[in-house]
Amino acid sequence: xxxxxxxxxxxxxxxxxxxxxxxxxxxxxxxxxxxxxxxxxxxxxxxxxxxxxxxxxxxxxxxxxxxxxxxxxxxxxxxxxxxxxxxxxxxxxxxxxxxxxxxxxxxxxxxxxxxxxxxxxxxxxxxxxxxxxxxxxxxxxxxxxxxxxxxxxxxxxxxxxxxxxxxxxxxxxxxxxxxxxxxxxxxxxxxxxxxxxxxxxxxxxxxxxxx
Amino acid sequence: xxxxxxxxxxxxxxxxxxxxxxxxxxxxxxxxxxxxxxxxxxxxxxxxxxxxxxxxxxxxxxxxxxxxxxxxxxxxxxxxxxxxxxxxxxxxxxxxxxxxxxxxxxxxxxxxxxxxxxxxxxxxxxxxxxxxxxxxxxxxxxxxxxxxxxxxxxxxxxxxxxxxxxxxxxxxxxxxxxxxxxxxxxxxxxxxxxxxxxxxxxxxxxxxx
Amino acid sequence: xxxxxxxxxxxxxxxxxxxxxxxxxxxxxxxxxxxxxxxxxxxxxxxxxxxxxxxxxxxxxxxxxxxxxxxxxxxxxxxxxxxxxxxxxxxxxxxxxxxxxxxxxxxxxxxxxxxxxxxxxxxxxxxxxxxxxxxxxxxxxxxxxxxxxxxxxxxxxxxxxxxxxxxxxxxxxxxxxxxxxxxxxxxxxxxxxxxxxxxxxxxxxxxxxxxxxxxxxxxxxxxxxxxxxxxxxxxxxxxxxxxxxxxxxxxxxxxxxxxxxxxxxxxxxxxxxxxxxxxxx
Numbered sequence: 001x002x003x004x005x006x007x008x009x010x011x012x013x014x015x016x017x018x019x020x021x022x023x024x025x026x027x028x029x030x031x032x033x034x035x036x037x038x039x040x041x042x043x044x045x046x047x048x049x050x051x052x053x054x055x056x057x058x059x060x061x062x063x064x065x066x067x068x069x070x071x072x073x074x075x076x077x078x079x080x081x082x083x084x085x086x087x088x089x090x091x092x093x094x095x096x097x098x099x100x101x102x103x104x105x106x107x108x109x110x111x112x113x114x115x116x117x118x119x120x121x122x123x124x125x126x127x128x129x130x131x132x133x134x135x136x137x138x139x140x141x142x143x144x145x146x147x148x149x150x151x152x153x154x155x156x157x158x159x160x161x162x163x164x165x166x167x168x169x170x171x172x173x174x175x176x177x178x179x180x181x182x183x184x185x186x187x188x189x190x191x192x193x194x195x196x197x198x199x200x201x202x203x204x205x206x207x208x209x210x211x
Numbered sequence: 212x213x214x215x216x217x218x219x220x221x222x223x224x225x226x227x228x229x230x231x232x233x234x235x236x237x238x239x240x241x242x243x244x245x246x247x248x249x250x251x252x253x254x255x256x257x258x259x260x261x262x263x264x265x266x267x268x269x270x271x272x273x274x275x276x277x278x279x280x281x282x283x284x285x286x287x288x289x290x291x292x293x294x295x296x297x298x299x300x301x302x303x304x305x306x307x308x309x310x311x312x313x314x315x316x317x318x319x320x321x322x323x324x325x326x327x328x329x330x331x332x333x334x335x336x337x338x339x340x341x342x343x344x345x346x347x348x349x350x351x352x353x354x355x356x357x358x359x360x361x362x363x364x365x366x367x368x369x370x371x372x373x374x375x376x377x378x379x380x381x382x383x384x385x386x387x388x389x390x391x392x393x394x395x396x397x398x399x400x401x402x403x404x405x406x407x408x409x410x411x412x413x414x415x416x417x418x419x420x
Numbered sequence: 421x422x423x424x425x426x427x428x429x430x431x432x433x434x435x436x437x438x439x440x441x442x443x444x445x446x447x448x449x450x451x452x453x454x455x456x457x458x459x460x461x462x463x464x465x466x467x468x469x470x471x472x473x474x475x476x477x478x479x480x481x482x483x484x485x486x487x488x489x490x491x492x493x494x495x496x497x498x499x500x501x502x503x504x505x506x507x508x509x510x511x512x513x514x515x516x517x518x519x520x521x522x523x524x525x526x527x528x529x530x531x532x533x534x535x536x537x538x539x540x541x542x543x544x545x546x547x548x549x550x551x552x553x554x555x556x557x558x559x560x561x562x563x564x565x566x567x568x569x570x571x572x573x574x575x576x577x578x579x580x581x582x583x584x585x586x587x588x589x590x591x592x593x594x595x596x597x598x599x600x601x602x603x604x605x606x607x608x609x610x611x612x613x614x615x616x617x618x619x620x621x622x623x624x625x626x627x628x629x630x631x632x633x634x635x636x637x638x639x640x641x642x643x644x645x646x647x648x649x650x651x652x653x654x655x656x657x658x659x660x661x662x663x664x665x666x667x668x669x670x671x672x673x674x675x676x677x678x679x680x681x682x683x684x685x686x687x688x689x690x691x692x693x694x695x696x697x698x699x700x701x
Contacts, residue, residue: 014320111221
């Protein structure tokens with residue numbers, strides 16, 4: 001019985017959102033605001049119990065991590081306390097007088113992530129891709145791939161005017177880009193339709209049991 | 212302390228994270244492991260910051276009697292309900308608990324349905340705006356139609372060459388174009404990261420002193 | 421206003437209605453058209469099929485949110501069914517907070533259906549924030565990032581995780597995501613650690629992953645509901661993916677028809693307008 005009630009709630013909310021297709025209305029607005037609150041609450045609880053509790057609260061308040069007991073002043077204790085304090089510093093932004101203190105944490109956060117990404121991005125997105133495109137001119141496909149990549153890169157190269165050879169390459173680049181964007185559009189349609197199919201399947205199968 | 216110190220911290224953290232890949236010394240790797248946990252912790256606290264901002268926005272709407280304050284109340288009540296169920300219900304967030312039921316039967320259907328609305332709008336947009344006005348737009352349109360047909364079973368039925376053409380589009384022109392974009396974006400990401408580490412890009416510090 | 425212009429200005433709600441009908445009708449009158457399997461899907465299937473049973477686990481990252489559920493949940497169900505059928509252990513985690521409930525939902529459903537035992541055949545590590553920091557941290561030691569599973573059991577006490585230290589002990593990792601997580605696994609798990617990575621992504625994202633497929637940075641790819649349907653065909657267990665394919669066909673045909681009709685109306689209206697302008701001149 002509980003399952004039927006909960007599924008019906010889900011179905012009513014689904015129909016409330018679809019009512020927007022006719023025109024904006026209070027049912028849609030209600031669903032829209034409801035989901036903001038529910039999802040923020042859900043995420044907060046998941047963040048807390050999956051990360052903050054075991055990695056900050058438990059060690060700082062001398063609970064345990066995995067099989068390890070934490071002692072006051074131990075290295076584990078300090079290593080949980082310091083990021084915890086840095087995390088709390090972020091909240092100084094709500095106090096205009098001390099807001100600048102939060103920049104310390106933000107500096108470590110922004111700098112750390114920027115540094116972490118440098119080498120993998122260089123390898124995965126740039127070097128590997130250039131390497132994979134260094135192909136012998138032995139087939140039409142290879143020629144297409146080389147010319148297509150050169151053309152695309154030329155199109156995005158704005159330091160020189162697109163005239164002469166550069167202009168021709170940029171024009172070829174546009175052709176490749178348009179075909180690529182066309183494929184993306186086709187896949188986008190497919191994606192959106194799949195989402196709709198999923199919801200219709202929920203209404204007809206899970207809720208009404210018609211199929 | 213207000214501007215130079217955070218810039219210095221950013222530089223040190225960024226430089227350390229960038230070079231640690233090439234220094235397999237145990238001390239460096241130990242520091243690296245710890246910093247990874249610190250970064251995760253900071254992200255978790257930053258997320259909670261977003262929730263506080265959400266509460267402030269809706270609280271102000273209610274307090275200043277904005278026209279749509281009723282909906283703000285819905286948001287705040289829903290947030291409190293989820294926090295209450297998540298923190299104070301004995302079953303916490305286990306599957307089948309009220310907290311999980313709210314997620315599965317309220318958040319999941321609304322969010323999934325909102326995104327599925329786009330199916331209707333993409334169809335309407337395709338009808339109204341997808342025009343073969345120029346060579347470029349015709350190429351885009353033809354590629355889109357071939358891919359749309361080639362990726363559904365009926366495309367196979369109409370003609371066996373449609374899936375073959377789809378595969379060619381994906382593996383040749385699409386691959387070349389997306390590889391170009393990937394390289395360009397990759398270089399852009401690296402340039403931005405370097406600018407942040409070196410203190411040239413300072414937008415993250417916000418305004419003021 | 422001539423007939424073409426009137427047609428172009430048709431109330432969009434008629435189009436919405438047509439789309440709705442095109443989705444619903446195939447559910448009641450299924451065509452059951454055959455679904456051919458593409459190479460990226462076959463490659464992922466083969467990679468999972470090659471994992472030895474009851475040994476090192478498949479790492480499944482259920483990184484999707486409800487917004488992309490209809491495309492990605494059928495993938496997770498099909499992958500889990502395939503792994504459990506082959507007695508391959510599965511460790512599940514998520515990098516998206518909403519993935520917590522969705523991972524549990526998929527995992528518990530298939531585990532119950534196939535009589536799998538928690539801790540021996542599968543486990544759920546839970547959610548960790550930080551994406552690149554999490555992925556890189558797991559490359560050093562999984563226990564550093566996940567000292568406990570999602571239910572508070574120390575990872576060292578979970579039998580199937582015994583001897584599993586880092587990516588060296590993970591034969592295959594598959595990320596199912598509707599956002600940047602799948603690429604993050606390529607960047608931070610494959611690139612520095614050589615981890616074999618496969619992905620299941622929304623159709624919107626699928627075309628962007630072809631460069632990674634071409635270089636072998638991704639060993640296989642499931643793109644959207646169609647990708648899930650192909651995988652369901654491979655494991656001979658048709659479900660949501662296969663069921664949706666007839667509706668997918670009918671709506672695609674309808675949208676192509678709308679594009680063609682829209683263009684006919686546009687060029688017809690343009691010709692009429694020019695004709696009238698010439699006559700007026």
